[in-house]
Every structure is written in structure tokens, then in C-alpha cells.
Amino acid sequence: MQYHLNGFTPGDPDILPADPARARKTPELPQKVDVLIAGCGPAGLCLAAQLSRFPEIATLIVEPKAGPMEKGQADGISVRSMEMFQAFGFADKVKRESLWINETTFWTPDSADPSQIMRAGRVQDVADGISEMPHVLINQARVHDMFLDIMRHSPSRLEPNYQLRVMDVQVDADGQDHPVTVTLEHTAPDRAGETETVRANYVVGCDGARSNVRRAIGGTLHGDAAHQAWGVMDVLAVTDFPDIRMKSIIQSQAGNILVLPREGGYLLRLYVELDKLNEDERVADRGLDIEDIIAKAQAILSPFAFEVKEVVWWSIYEIGHRLTDRFDDVSAPETSTRTPRVFTAGDACHTHSPKAGQGMNVSMGDTFNLGWKLISVLTGRADPALLHSYSQERWGAAKALIDYDHAWSRAVSAPSDAGGDMPAVQRKFIEGGLFTAGLTVTYAPSRLIGTAQWQERAAGFELGARFHSAPVVRLADAKPMQLGHTVEAGRRWTLFAFAPKEDAPLRELCDFLADDPMSPLKVHRRPQEDIDTLIDLRAIYQQGFRDLEHTQMHPLLRPLKGRHGLCDYEKVFCASTLPGEDIFDLRKIDRDQGCLVVVRPDQHVAAILPLQAHQDLARFFAGIFLKV
């Protein structure tokens, strides 16, 4: 964590100095904003948290409910989302507070007495080496709280405006100045029905499955219902089921359950398969309630006892897998003539069953993709055409999720099979391990993702996928750390330059970046701006930290920053000398040639280039950033 650059400031470094203009709050709604976000779910709050750190951007986030969520809904945090939380700075807090899923067990009818269940298999939940982060479970409300804290402690001191619902969104396709008109309705009992309008440059509908924003831009959810009712409950209970503190997938003759232990050591979540529904029947028609969920759970868990002591939250739903055609307001034919003004994210544009534990993760993934693009455009660094890429990149991710969820839901609901060395569902679970960890999201080559031509220079950093962190040692202070943790939520790109055995290529790259008129660090840098504001160069050496001197590094790797011109000592890293921890080995980096790995603000690998590909690098950034 870096702070005090522009002078010592007392107190908690996570509470950033307030921007006087933006932090001032008025009781009235603003007439114009840069971004209006509809909805305080994970998608909306993840976006608001990113924008709030840029006080030059006026953000309004509205929510019909009266205040922050307290319980219920999703609870699964994939390792990928934990990596993202690290970039926001609250992964440690979540690690401490959450339940870690370390092991998943599989239960099937006992072969001796099929009316009873037995443990048929077990799998380490997160395979070794796929991420430095655990897979955890925590109340969705607490994730909201983490983002709300970021907002509250940001220079903007952003708070949601509760008790406001987006009713309609109108885009003036030719307008330039705040061309989106948003109609808001008050939901407070004393103001119910009252409406106001706000004009925005951009609107992001994070307003859930019944999104008004989606409706306003003509999006419809396509897909199917599985005609299967499921119950979910968060309870405090007493049971002798042996694996109650592990994730357990239970297939019994009486039906199926997913057991999820939860944060705090006592809470449990159970997903319980209830009735099959007829065509055109809605789950509400059945009149099922919590007693039905508990009774069914008890039947499935037999011979184990399951006594519920407190019901914290419950819900009954049917599985639907639905997706809109696009996540913005620009139809395919319009793509070349106008740029998007309205977006949807999260459940507003894709829904799926909760059983793969992806709802919250993919929703945050959407706005983690959108956030830096909006920031780049709104701070005048990138052309608005950049915003087309949001729908392009995230639609694919959502589609893959829905396909996976389809298959997975079928596997869980299928009667358990007898044959083979493990239950079929266990095999599916293992196959899907990287997917459910959130690690298979890979963006296709585009303006933002280079070609695979040089992939073999760093085979362990898959182009388009998230940057897979690995251990390093920081040269200046010998600190053992994760290289990926240098990437912070925001809009900054990182150039990880892996040094070859020989000195020259990295030195020449630094010379080019420092001095050449074509250098992206010159072309896109504003006067007075710190050298690493937009693009952050970091070098990683093969030597141990005792074999190099920080003072011998290229000046670009020891940049002077801030109003005092202080040296930033955190740009150079060395391979760890601990057994099995050398990043060059772990990520299969070409030791002879080295390479340059370009990482986006959302931690995805944008390009892999030879260190000598100066012009390619310049061209790559010219395709993203405006000239200053």
C-alpha cells in the first residue's frame, strides 16, 4: 500500500482525502451526472466503488430499497472475485470474516441400503496452484458493505441515494451533453409515486432480473425455465450429518441438496430440490414455504438428524437460464455510427441458477470490466468507442456461464449413477473446477487484446485471461509478495517486463519508454502527471534480490513522483529463491528472451510482446488511449 506521497496525512490510509467539490452533499438530486447507476446489488456497487475513486466523475447510484441489504441472496465468492477484491484492497478483510471452502464431498444413496445416504467421494475444492486466493462464502450483504466502505472512504465520499427507482431511460441519440434522460420514482412511503428526472452521460442498469433499464433499451431475456422448484435457506441448525462444514452435494432417493457451510462457524445454507413444475406452471402457484424446505431437507438427509433452530432467510425459486442479446443500447447495425450510452450488467442481462454459485461473481465481473472503460472515457483518456467492447466481452462470458449452468444443474438434479470410480456429479465438478473458480473467462483478440503470436514467451499468462499472480520479492525492501497484487482497481494499465538473462533488451525498452517521442508513456501522458498514472512499468528479474542493486536500475524503474519528487521504490521485483516459487518457472517465461506482459486495469492479460517490440507496444496503446 502506498501513501503519504504528497505529504504525510494522519489516520487510516484507506480513508482517502476528500475532494472538496465532489464530497459536498446536497439534499436535492443533481440535475446532471456523468454516470447514473440503477441498483445497489453487487454489479451496481462494484461499479460505484470504482467510479468513486475519481472525483472528477459525477456518479449517482439509486436504489428503491430503504437502505443497505442485511441478509440473503448470493454468498459464493470465487477465487477470481477474491483476486478482484484484492485489487480493491479488502480481500484480507473478507478472508478473515468468511468461510473457506476447502473440500467438497459427494453423497449418494448407500449401496447397501439405498434409502440412506453415504459419502461417495471427496475433492479438494480449489486445486493447488490455480490462484493465491481461497474460495469463500459470505453473505452478499457483507460484500455490499465492502463496496459501500470503498465509496464512503473515496475522494467522492459517494453514498447511494436510497428510495429511488429508475422508471425510464430515454437516449437522445444525437445529443452530446448529458443525452440520457432518466425518470426516477420515489419509493419512500411519504413520497411514493413522485417522479424526478436526471440527465446523465451514461446510465448503467444494475437493477436486477426485472430491470427497467433493460426494458427501456429494448432488451429481452431469452432462455428457458427448467420447471424445477428449488428452496434455499440460511439457518442455524443442529445435525449429525458428518460433512456439514464442507460443501456437500447430496443425491438421495428423496431428492437433492447442496449444503454450504457459512461464515461465522455456525450458519448454514442449504439448496433443496423441491417439486417438478408442469409446463407453464409458476413456482408461486405451489404455495410452498419454509416448512416444505425443511421437511424435504430432513427427508433427503436421512438417516442424519437436521433440527432447525433459527431460520435467518429463505426463498423458493425455479431455475431459469436467460440472456439478453446485447448489454448496451447500440444494436449491431448502429455499431459503427454511435457509441453506447446505456448499459446493463448482472442479473439485468443474464440470469442463471444459483447452484453453480456464480450470480454475484459474474455480476461483479461485468462492472469490473465496464468500470475502467467508463473512467478512461470520462476522464478524457480514451475515445467512447472503447465502450463497445463491454457488451462484446461480457456477453461471451455470460453465455459460457449459462451453458455451464445448464449442464451443471442437470448433473446435480440427475439421479445418482452407480457405476464408475466416482459419482458422475463429482466428475463434472472436477471438470468444471476452473470454470466455477471464475478462471476461464478469456476475452477474444480485439483492440484490447493482442494476438497470441508471442504466447509461448510466457505460456503461463494466458492471453485474454486474468493475470495469474505468482510470488516475487521486491528488490528495494526484499519484501516477499504476490506480483499480481500490484494491480489496483482503477484505470491504470501495467507493463510487466520480465528481464532476460542479458541486460540490453530491458534497458532498451526503458530507454524507448523514457525518451522516444513514440513512447506511450510520452504520447498519452498529461503534463505534470506522474509517469505511472496511466501506464505502470514494473520489471521482474531472474536474479535474487541480493544480486541486484536498486540504484543500478534504469531511472524509469525508479521514478520520481508527486509534488516532492519522491522516488517510488516499488517498481522492481526479483524471482523468489524459495523452492517452487520462481515466477519464471511457475509461469513458463522465456528466460533467454524475457517478455513484456501487458495487463489491463481489470487484471486481464492484454498483450504478450517481445521486449524489443517497441512499435507494436506504441501501436497497441494508440488503439486505446487518446494522444494528449
Added chain:
Amino acid sequence: MQYHLNGFTPGDPDILPADPARARKTPELPQKVDVLIAGCGPAGLCLAAQLSRFPEIATLIVEPKAGPMEKGQADGISVRSMEMFQAFGFADKVKRESLWINETTFWTPDSADPSQIMRAGRVQDVADGISEMPHVLINQARVHDMFLDIMRHSPSRLEPNYQLRVMDVQVDADGQDHPVTVTLEHTAPDRAGETETVRANYVVGCDGARSNVRRAIGGTLHGDAAHQAWGVMDVLAVTDFPDIRMKSIIQSQAGNILVLPREGGYLLRLYVELDKLNEDERVADRGLDIEDIIAKAQAILSPFAFEVKEVVWWSIYEIGHRLTDRFDDVSAPETSTRTPRVFTAGDACHTHSPKAGQGMNVSMGDTFNLGWKLISVLTGRADPALLHSYSQERWGAAKALIDYDHAWSRAVSAPSDAGGDMPAVQRKFIEGGLFTAGLTVTYAPSRLIGTAQWQERAAGFELGARFHSAPVVRLADAKPMQLGHTVEAGRRWTLFAFAPKEDAPLRELCDFLADDPMSPLKVHRRPQEDIDTLIDLRAIYQQGFRDLEHTQMHPLLRPLKGRHGLCDYEKVFCASTLPGEDIFDLRKIDRDQGCLVVVRPDQHVAAILPLQAHQDLARFFAGIFLKV
């Protein structure tokens, strides 16, 4: 972290539910309190944080200053203090925010040109395996903030009463009801000189080197002054000194400096040797100021540049090593006739140079020792005679520190020696590694520390020293974790039962503890109290977690707790199967016989016993706790 035991409560689990009676604040001072703490330094706040979690204890903490500290004073957090922070729950936050000292370098006059300095040696700062925690540096004010947060979020919602100075303390030696009368003086400009009195059961003087509490109980500091002025400064500076982000000990012909990099990546602290003082001369007489410190630093660092951009804080002092004869109000002859009512802690009873970085650590260590004792007495669980042990145990720790500090100060100030394979100061530094890490504090056998008779059953857990944590895997949820992190700040003791290969001894111990009328878990347990309120049994098995079933554990290891009678699943652990991580190997535990390691609330190893030593165990606790 465990929470929700007595029902789901929304929000941040670190914010504990307020106790309605205690959390209510009135503008007036209370007339009577259980504990009055003088001073909001590390000693006072560490104590207040512990007491605040027990709302049945009325605590008042007063401080003459107008509000919390913002900068200056100490900054070194030993690994031992980090272990203690873990018990409070804020180690992760400190880890994130602080500077980690990973490497210490040693500079001496260059043999070629002795007017210049050269790096003569380097040492990994924290030797492998001595603790799972790093050695860190952070502004003392931030440590205060962490404790203030604990207090604020505790059931008592305790806040300091600022602008109040303890002037006098009078003990009515025969009184039973709040026998200590404390005279407080207001320091707010509009109330200056106004006094009030408060009566207390106990008073703890954490009021620093000029302690009024110490004076009131007739304590005097004995010791010497080293007649050497030192300057200390926190600055933002530009330098080409190569090791500026490592701890560096520099001995040049121009004098000596200790360089400490600081949190946030830019801040620096330098301790600079200034003038020798004459006998009876005070440092203030020299009229030295920040310009002198900077000029001297520049001379010593030559040929390296050192340009100060911002002075955050500075101070000039002389080294004194001083200690009072006792840390409470009971003189040796009175020990058998009365128990202490007034204590001193931290700088109030011992001062030393800041160069060994111990001031804050040893002060917190004092009140971490005192806290659980006061809580045990004030909640009626232990006889007040327990309180004699505070001065007994901590005086020795302070004495050892002063002796060490003497030697270390001399080593740092000594002219650097030419001979040998490393500078003399480097050799001293390596020798003192465990000491400066805070790991050599070992309490002597007493009522609270058993005999060394069974030490070889667990050679890696040194009797009287702090419990040296090691990795384990929790059986119920397969979570890899540190065993020592189960010990939380408070007044609870832990029984770590290490299982032998054979089942019977641990089962018999559990039977004894569960059922025998002599069991300390019965004798000292109040009706309706959770089984682990006072004494917490945890078992550690040699098997991997997949080789055991939680349901097969003794019921005492699966206790039902709270108002719902929920099972606590966090009592049983297995050895890690990762190479080099087996706790039985790491801590040299007798695999054939197993053993019982009794750990105090302050994490010190109180006893090592055979699992069969039921009566010894009962006797041990009978010497500490009252019968219920």
C-alpha cells in the same frame, strides 16, 4: 472468526453488539469505576481494549491531550506484538498497511576511503521459522487507532476521556469498596486547573515516563543516562543511499545512524547520533534542532545525497535506561498481607533507548499480561492474589530489556571495527534476533507457570515463553490455518491436547474433563455458561483430515453452545500433510505419548503435562480460578 452463535446479527462481525447498560454515555464522570487507566499510549490503550470486551467491568481511561495521537514516537512492531495483534483481530490490517522489515544492512567506513561508507554486511531480519508473523514498522498513532477501534466496537463502546490528567492516587489499604481515590485535573483551556475525584477498584498508571501514578505509589526510576544526544526524525526525502528501504545501521567516521523505512512506501525514519553530553548536562541545554539532525545525517551518509522534502516529526533526546523496583503499590514485606490496587505499566515504570525498537512492544506486553488478570479478578473468577504476578513477571522482562538495550546502544555507538568476517554490530544484531523479536520473554515457574518436568514431551513449546504457533488443518472444514490463532485476547485459557498414536489417553482426558467432579471444566464453570468460556479444550491429531471423522470425536470436542445449543465445529485439528508443515515435527511433540499444552490468555505456555495427569491439571487450575 466465530459469530452468529446466539442468532444471526447483520453487519460487520467486528462490531460486537452493544451492552445497553454499559454503552450508554453520560457527560459527567462516573463516581466509581472498576478500573481507571491513566494515559492513552500503547500500554493504556492495549489494556482498555481488553477490558472493553467485558461490559460487566466499568473502565475509565483518561488522557490529558485533547484527542488521539497523529504522529511521532515509536514505530517498531516486533513479531511478538504482531502475534498479540492477531489475538486482537487486527494483525491483517497492520500487515497490509505497515512496512515489513525483511532485511537489515550494515554500513561501515569504506576500507579504501574511510571518509566514505560502504555496505559491510546484510542479514535477513526475521530468521526463518521463528514466527508466522513479520516484523513491521508503523506509526504509533495507527496502533493507537487499532486499539481505539476495538474499544469503540466492543460491547462497552468505550471511548477515552480526553483532557483529564491524573494528579494523585490514594489507596485506602483496608477499604474493600472502590478503595482507590483518584484526583483528576481538567486540561481543557476553559476548565484548566479544575479537579474532580473518582473512586476505583484498580488504577493502572500508563501515564508515561513522567508518571504521576508512579510518583503517587512511591516508585522511583533507577538507572543511568548515557550522556549521548540522539535525534530522531520522520521525513520525506530524496536520496541515493542504496538501502534506504531496508533497515540500515550505519557507522561512519562522522557518527552513527539507524535508517528505518516506513509505511506507505515513501516515509523514512532516521535516528542520528548527535553530541556527547557532559556529566550533568541535559540535552535541552545544547539547543539542538531539526537542522542539526539533518546536517549530521547528511555528513554521516556521505557520499550519498540526502535531501529532506518534508519534516513530519522530530525529537531530540538522550538515552536513559531506568526501571522502578516494582510495578504495583505493594512493597515486598506487604506481599502476604494485601493485594495490589495500583499498577504502573510501560514507560511509567521502565524507559530505555528507542534504538532496539522495544518501547511500544514492551509497554503493550505489560498490559497484555495485566489485562486477563484484572478481568479474571473483576469477573469473580480468580482471587485478587493473582494480581501479584503482574509485577513479578513483568519486572523481569523489563530488566532484561534494559540490560539488552544497554549493550545494544553501546554496540551501535561504538566505532566500527575492522576485523572479523562481519561488523561487530552485525554479530550483536544476529545474537539479539530473538530478543528484539520479543520472543525471549519467559515467565518463571509460579502458580501460573508449571514445572519443566514434562518439557521434552513438547520440546518446541518452551514453558513460560509464548506459544509458538504452527500450521494445522481444521478437521471439520479442512481449513489450513495457524493453531495459535485460536487464542483470542481476553481471559480464556486453552488446553491444546496433542493426541498420541493410540486413542485411549485423549479419550480418557476428555472423559475426565467432561464428567469427573474434579474436572476444572466443572469446578470453575458457572451454570448456563458455555463449556469453553474459561477453559477451551482443543485437540490436535497426527492423522490427515481425511483420515478422521468429526462425528467420531469425543462429545467434549464437539460442544453444543449458546442459546440454540449449536455445535462448535472448531475444536479439532489435524497435522498438515504439506512437506515441512507437520506440527508434531515442527514442535517436537512426543508422538507416542502425546501431551497437553496449557496456554494462558496472553499466549504464554503455562504448563506441559502428560495427557493422563488429570489431577495435576485440576490442581493447576485450582491454584488460579475460584470454585464456582
